Amino acid sequence: MFDWKWEFAWEILPRLVSATGNTLLAAGAGYAIALVLGLALAIAQRTPYRGLTFVVREFVEFIRSTPLLLQIFFIFYVGPQFGIRLSPWMSGMIAIGLHYSCYLSEVYRGGIDSVPKGQWEAAIALNMTTVQKYRRVIIPQAIPSALSGMGNYLVGIFKDTPMLSVIGVAELIHTANAIGSEHYRFLEPFTMVGIIFLAISLPAAGLIRLAEGRVRRKLGLK
Amino acid sequence: MLDMSGFPIELSGDNTPMVSFRKVRKSYGALTVLDDLDLDINAGEMVSIIGPSGSGKTTVLRMLMTLEQINSGVIYVDGKPLTHMPKGGKLVPASERHLRSRRVDIGMCFQHFNLFPHMTALENCMEGPVQVLGLPKAEARDRSEELLELVGMIAKKDQHPSRLSGGQQQRVAIARALAMRPKVMLFDEVTSALDPEVIGEVTNVIRGLVSEHNLTMLMVTHQMGFARDISDRVCFFYGGKIEEQGHPSELFGNPQRERTQQFLSAVREAV
Numbered sequence: 001m002f003d004w005k006w007e008f009a010w011e012i013l014p015r016l017v018s019a020t021g022n023t024l025l026a027a028g029a030g031y032a033i034a035l036v037l038g039l040a041l042a043i044a045q046r047t048p049y050r051g052l053t054f055v056v057r058e059f060v061e062f063i064r065s066t067p068l069l070l071q072i073f074f075i076f077y078v079g080p081q082f083g084i085r086l087s088p089w090m091s092g093m094i095a096i097g098l099h100y101s102c103y104l105s106e107v108y109r110g111g112i113d114s115v116p117k118g119q120w121e122a123a124i125a126l127n128m129t130t131v132q133k134y135r136r137v138i139i140p141q142a143i144p145s146a147l148s149g150m151g152n153y154l155v156g157i158f159k160d161t162p163m164l165s166v167i168g169v170a171e172l173i174h175t176a177n178a179i180g181s182e183h184y185r186f187l188e189p190f191t192m193v194g195i196i197f198l199a200i201s202l203p204a205a206g207l208i209r210l211a212e213g214r215v216r217r218k219l220g221l222k
Numbered sequence: 223m224l225d226m227s228g229f230p231i232e233l234s235g236d237n238t239p240m241v242s243f244r245k246v247r248k249s250y251g252a253l254t255v256l257d258d259l260d261l262d263i264n265a266g267e268m269v270s271i272i273g274p275s276g277s278g279k280t281t282v283l284r285m286l287m288t289l290e291q292i293n294s295g296v297i298y299v300d301g302k303p304l305t306h307m308p309k310g311g312k313l314v315p316a317s318e319r320h321l322r323s324r325r326v327d328i329g330m331c332f333q334h335f336n337l338f339p340h341m342t343a344l345e346n347c348m349e350g351p352v353q354v355l356g357l358p359k360a361e362a363r364d365r366s367e368e369l370l371e372l373v374g375m376i377a378k379k380d381q382h383p384s385r386l387s388g389g390q391q392q393r394v395a396i397a398r399a400l401a402m403r404p405k406v407m408l409f410d411e412v413t414s415a416l417d418p419e420v421i422g423e424v425t426n427v428i429r430g431l432v433s434e435h436n437l438t439m440l441m442v443t444h445q446m447g448f449a450r451d452i453s454d455r456v457c458f459f460y461g462g463k464i465e466e467q468g469h470p471s472e473l474f475g476n477p478q479r480e481r482t483q484q485f486l487s488a489v490r491e492a493v
Contacts, residue, residue: 116336118332118334121287121332122332124288125289125332126354126398127322127325127326127350127354127402128353129322130318136349136353141338141339141340219339219340
């Protein structure tokens, strides 16, 4: 790379590192929302209330069939017309959390469906409440088979955080772009962003696989 | 709405059966699995249900455990309606709340054990007492260890089900059901999924329960010899009804109905 300037790279590194923090924060917060909301959406689709399951299923389909970018714009720019004024950060995390909760709900649903019918029946025979059935019997067995899907979406959410740059969240791409505009040099910032993404995604995928094995062993389900 | 006038709000009197099916009907679409079944089981009685597959034997247990809903009729347990609840002097279909209050009387063991794979044998037994009955952990542990001792599984109490043989899993499942202190125990083909050499360890546990505990038991089985040995009464099911019932010596020794005779001779030939 004949035009690569190490000096410039070192100079901008601190700004990129701090932007990495923002990216991780956005991905983490979005994922936390998605984990909880996704489970709620998955369980809502299994309730005996027809109206509820219909609405939830259509909602999940709707979110999954429209682009994340549109959802981000919608919450940030259209929200205020309905009196919902949120900061870019808030809008971004809600959009990304909502979007991925729909994908995760499908992963959970697959995991829940993989639990044999006999487990539900044993839970009834022990006279468990619905909450106890899920919390004590079904979810602990659904999670191991859902783990790889959950891990994929963790990496996915991380790689989708750059979309938040369009509403001004100072994550990696947004920062790299700002640096580039200030100095008229884009090679170093964008290359470094690429390396940072790679350096986080690759080990994360490995760690997820490790965690999967550990959870399975811990639950005695090898 | 079905006419519920023929069904009392409660059964009372000296001879109130522990379990009473009154005109219970269950069908899946056009297929009738239980055809206006009437069946009474007295407290402390051990009743075996035999019959060809598809005769509705397992359905009887599943209805009693409230795993599925009946289409009509009423099931009473200990004199009180199970499938229905009183409301305004009439019986109406039971709410989940009512079912939970009545299910405490019933325990069930399944053909495929259905132990919780993510819990050890001991944890499986403690789960119901701690979570559902709200017992303190120490008390639940004592009770569970006592029962694991009873079924001869105390040495394996810290093993997960995946490390246990079928016979061992079924014995843990029996302990798990007993830990809830039910009045009625249901055994649904509990030896059918077992290798022949371990069937004895499970049947011996059930034998012990019959002789030492005053439990009401209802057992669906394909093991005619076992049913004959331990039952107070055997019911032969055919087409969703009781075709013939009686003391095992009568039913096996001198069956009256042609279908019973055919079934029993077919079973004997198969052995």
